[in-house]
Amino acid sequence: MVSKPITEPFTDNQLGRKQIAEHFKTILLNTKLNVFSIVAPWGCGKTYFIQNLIGLMEEDSINILYNAWESDFYDSPLIPLLSELFVKLETLENKDKLKKDINWSKKFAKKICKSTTVQAGINIKGFNCGLNFDPNKKMLDSDYIELKSEIKEFKCKLKNIQETLNKKILIFIDELDRCNPMYTIKTLEVIKHFFGIPNIIFILAVDKSQIENSVRKNLPVQKLQMH
Numbered sequence: 001m002v003s004k005p006i007t008e009p010f011t012d013n014q015l016g017r018k019q020i021a022e023h024f025k026t027i028l029l030n031t032k033l034n035v036f037s038i039v040a041p042w043g044c045g046k047t048y049f050i051q052n053l054i055g056l057m058e059e060d061s062i063n064i065l066y067n068a069w070e071s072d073f074y075d076s077p078l079i080p081l082l083s084e085l086f087v088k089l090e091t092l093e094n095k096d097k098l099k100k101d102i103n104w105s106k107k108f109a110k111k112i113c114k115s116t117t118v119q120a121g122i123n124i125k126g127f128n129c130g131l132n133f134d135p136n137k138k139m140l141d142s143d144y145i146e147l148k149s150e151i152k153e154f155k156c157k158l159k160n161i162q163e164t165l166n167k168k169i170l171i172f173i174d175e176l177d178r179c180n181p182m183y184t185i186k187t188l189e190v191i192k193h194f195f196g197i198p199n200i201i202f203i204l205a206v207d208k209s210q211i212e213n214s215v216r217k218n219l220p221v222q223k224l225q226m227h
Contacts, residue, residue: 009055017045021053028170028203029060034196037204042177046205050172062169064088069175072183077190082109085171089161097164101157108154112147151194158197168199177210181217 010018028036040046054063064084071080086106089098162169176184191202 009052017049021056025057035202037206039206039208042207047174050205061167062165064171066173067175068173068187069178072179077187078109098161101161105154105157108150155197162199168201170201172203174205176204177207
């Protein structure tokens with residue numbers, strides 16, 4: 001969803017969370033890291049905190065609030081993540097300067113989601129092995145090499161968008177721990193592979209123990225038996 005600014009963030013600041021948010025704001029505006037997490041058990045106010053934090057940062061950064069639980073029926077999280085990003089970008093005053101890069105990125109997103117489920121290494125049965133290797137092509141012309149090149153180009157487009165805006169892009173992901181476990185893992189994989197871009201920062205509001213349980217259940221450790 002496109003976040004609507006809270007006009008007076010933390011008006012009921014009885015727990016002192018505004019002070020914490022002010023410190024976190026300073027960190028986010030000055031960091032070179034790409035991913036942060038706000039960790040707390042269910043029901044402890046993570047959604048309240050990030051909504052008010054967005055209100056606190058409204059003039060200083062481009063802020064996107066993405067409810068992952070509402071989108072976990074998608075096979076790949078890349079489409080809803082990029083959709084939320086583009087919806088926000090297309091509401092900005094200088095959107096015309098971004099149009100070319102946004103249109104290219106939209107076409108890339110469509111292509112990548114047609115080509116692969118973006119879950120190699122997680123669920124090999126669901127991976128489109130045809131993307132990896134075609135013995136009838138020269139390797140320089142292979143789908144793998146082409147895709148690798150386009151991912152690099154995609155990152156350049158997003159970097160250009162951020163630099164044109166001259167503000168950090170903050171993507172707040174809420175309710176990730178309520179998603180289908182495989183979707184949770186895919187979301188983390190997409191962030192790792194497609195969004196390692198300076199000044200585009202993800203903030204994950206999660207119950208850490210719930211995320212760890214999802215990983216354990218869906219990525220079983222293979223025991224090595226010695227004879």
